[in-house]
Amino acid sequence: MSLDPHEAAALLAAARRERRTLPRFSDEHDGVDEAWGYDVQDLDRAARVAAGEWVVGAKLGLTSEAKQRTMHVHQPIVGFLTDAMAAPDLGGLVQPRVEPEVAFRLGADLDRALGRGEIASVLDGVAVALEVIDSRWTGYHFRLGDVLADNTSAAGFVVGEWRGVDLEGLANLAATFAVDGEVVSTTSPAAILGDPSEALVHLSRHLEARGETLPAGSVVLAGAMADAVPLTEGRRFEAVVEGLGSAVLSTL
Incomplete structure (x- = not known):
C-alpha cells in the first residue's frame, strides 16, 4: 500500500509539533523511494514558508563513504535550511545530535551544474559550522525515502566567523570536535566527499535537475566531518x- 506524499508530510509535521517519533514509513508502505522522499520534502518546505519561515540555504547529508555504505546509497542527499533553524528551539527537539561541518556562503545565484573548478566563482565565504539534527524516525532508523521526507533530519545550525574563500588545501586542514573541552573526534574537511567543494558540485547538479535556484547569500552546509554526538543540556560543543x-x- 502506498502513502500519499501530502498525508506523509502532515504526519511528519504533527510528529514534529508533538515532539514524538515515528516508525519508518518504508516498513509499512510501498514506493518510499528517493523521488517520493523529495516530493514530501517539497511539501514540507512549502508549508513552512506559508507559515512564515523562509529558506536561507541548503544542506548535504550522507557525505561520507561509511554513511553511504550503511544506507546503500552512492551519492549525497540534499535538504533545506530555514531562518528558524538558525535559532533552533532546542527544547522542542526529541533526539537531537550535533555534528561538525564546513559551511559555504553563496556570492551568486546557484542554478546550474558546475564543475569543481567553477565552485569558487559562486562563493563569497567559508566557515566552520555545527549542525543540529533531530530525526522523526525512532532511533534514527530510516531508509533513503524516509530521511529525505524528513528533510534529512535538519533541525538547526550555528556558523562561525565567515572567512574569505580559499579552496586550495581546505580539505586537508586539521579539525577537531570537542564536547566540554574534551576532543571526541580528530578529523579534517576531507571527510566530506574527499573535498567539501564536491558537496557544492553535487548540489549544483541537484538544483539544475530540479529547475531550482539557490540565491546569493544562501548558506550551504557541506556535510559532517565526524559522527554526530547527542545534544544534551549543560554542555558546550565546539568544532575547530x-x-x-x-x-x-x-546549552549551559
Whole structure:
C-alpha cells in the first residue's frame, strides 16, 4: 500500500509539533523511494514558508563513504535550511545530535551544474559550522525515502566567523570536535566527499535537475566531518578547523 506524499508530510509535521517519533514509513508502505522522499520534502518546505519561515540555504547529508555504505546509497542527499533553524528551539527537539561541518556562503545565484573548478566563482565565504539534527524516525532508523521526507533530519545550525574563500588545501586542514573541552573526534574537511567543494558540485547538479535556484547569500552546509554526538543540556560543543576558525554551541 502506498502513502500519499501530502498525508506523509502532515504526519511528519504533527510528529514534529508533538515532539514524538515515528516508525519508518518504508516498513509499512510501498514506493518510499528517493523521488517520493523529495516530493514530501517539497511539501514540507512549502508549508513552512506559508507559515512564515523562509529558506536561507541548503544542506548535504550522507557525505561520507561509511554513511553511504550503511544506507546503500552512492551519492549525497540534499535538504533545506530555514531562518528558524538558525535559532533552533532546542527544547522542542526529541533526539537531537550535533555534528561538525564546513559551511559555504553563496556570492551568486546557484542554478546550474558546475564543475569543481567553477565552485569558487559562486562563493563569497567559508566557515566552520555545527549542525543540529533531530530525526522523526525512532532511533534514527530510516531508509533513503524516509530521511529525505524528513528533510534529512535538519533541525538547526550555528556558523562561525565567515572567512574569505580559499579552496586550495581546505580539505586537508586539521579539525577537531570537542564536547566540554574534551576532543571526541580528530578529523579534517576531507571527510566530506574527499573535498567539501564536491558537496557544492553535487548540489549544483541537484538544483539544475530540479529547475531550482539557490540565491546569493544562501548558506550551504557541506556535510559532517565526524559522527554526530547527542545534544544534551549543560554542555558546550565546539568544532575547530585549523586556519579557518571555530563554531560553538552551548546549552549551559
